[in-house]
Amino acid sequence: SQQGEEDPQALSIQEGENATMNCSYKTSINNLQWYRQNSGRGLVHLILIRSNEREKHSGRLRVTLDTSKKSSSLLITASRAADTASYFCATDAGVTGGGNKLTFGTGTQLKVEL
Amino acid sequence: EAQVTQNPRYLITVTGKKLTVTCSQNMNHEYMSWYRQDPGLGLRQIYYSMNVEVTDKGDVPEGYKVSRKEKRNFPLILESPSPNQTSLYFCASSLGLHNEQFFGPGTRLTVL
Numbered sequence: 375s376q377q378g379e380e381d382p383q384a385l386s387i388q389e390g391e392n393a394t395m396n397c398s399y400k401t402s403i404n405n406l407q408w409y410r411q412n413s414g415r416g417l418v419h420l421i422l423i424r425s426n427e428r429e430k431h432s433g434r435l436r437v438t439l440d441t442s443k444k445s446s447s448l449l450i451t452a453s454r455a456a457d458t459a460s461y462f463c464a465t466d467a468g469v470t471g472g473g474n475k476l477t478f479g480t481g482t483q484l485k486v487e488l
Numbered sequence: 489e490a491q492v493t494q495n496p497r498y499l500i501t502v503t504g505k506k507l508t509v510t511c512s513q514n515m516n517h518e519y520m521s522w523y524r525q526d527p528g529l530g531l532r533q534i535y536y537s538m539n540v541e542v543t544d545k546g547d548v549p550e551g552y553k554v555s556r557k558e559k560r561n562f563p564l565i566l567e568s569p570s571p572n573q574t575s576l577y578f579c580a581s582s583l584g585l586h587n588e589q590f591f592g593p594g595t596r597l598t599v600l
Contacts, residue, residue: 404586416492416578416591417531462530466586475521475546476589480530 378406378463378479386485393450395482397463398443404468406439407476408448411460420448420461453486460484490515492592494579500598501569509564509595511579519582520562521546521589522554524575531578537562538585569599 381396397406405424409417421437423430423446430437436449450457460483464476492513501507513520521536523546533546537556551573553565562581566573576596580589 407588409591414576414594414596416593417580417589419588419590422588464531464589468586475533475536475585477533477547478523478531480528 378465378477380461380463380479380482382482383480384483384485386487387453389453389455389486389488391453391486393453393457393484393486395448395461395484397446397448397479399446399463399465400444401465401467403441404466406446407464407466408435408437408446409462409464409478411462411481413459417462450484453484455486455488458484458486490590492579492581492590494577494592494595496595497593498596500600502600503570504568507566507569507597509566509577509579509597511562511564511592512560513562513579513581513590514560515581515583515590516559517581517583517590518559519585519587519589520556521580522552522562522564523578523580524548524573525578525594526575534564534577569597571599573597574599 378399407422408420411417423439434451439446460481462481464478495510518539522534523531532548535554537543579592582589
């Protein structure tokens with residue numbers, strides 16, 4: 375089963391609104407990463423947050439991590455039509471936890487309408 | 489320009505006809521990985537490589553082979569493709585496991 379589960383599966387908002395996506399996972403992690411994918415294209419890395427960090431910012435993106443709840447959230451502020459894409463969280467459970475690999479969730483499809 | 493390239497980008501083939509999807513990166517990354525993406529299932533890792541001549545299975549390795557003879561290349565081999573291997577395939581590389589991954593543009597494979 376997937377390590378990361380995103381919620382909601384789909385989200386539709388108006389341009390200018392904020393979009394929040396959540397990710398829950400099951401085991402201890404070394405870090406958690408968020409990626410973006412435009413339809414049918416390769417994934418693009420957005421943010422990496424380590425297990426000892428609680429919050430991280432990059433431009434209009436804000437990521438939080440709560441290791442006690444095994445969850446993370448991605449907030450996109452002042453959304454634009456160009457933010458329309460699928461967003462994935464990926465967990466790195468480290469050598470002992472995950473066997474040297476990233477495990478991806480099934481993604482949140484975000485649609486930003488004009 | 490730093491990038492991961494994959495070839496071919498699109499491929500339609502028939503059951504049982506051996507094929508290779510190439511992957512190359514120009515960033516001197518040690519870690520490389522192959523994923524397949526299917527609707528509703530997200531990305532699942534097929535194989536990964538920590539360095540030259542070091543490869544290991546991911547979550548869905550059955551029906552696939554890989555090799556890592558050079559640091560920059562990590563080809564994916566389907567010895568006898570079957571229709572259930574119809575999917576969108578991505579190669580990725582990173583400095584190490586605990587770093588951001590750079591993805592190729594994807595290869596859409598259809599096996600008839």
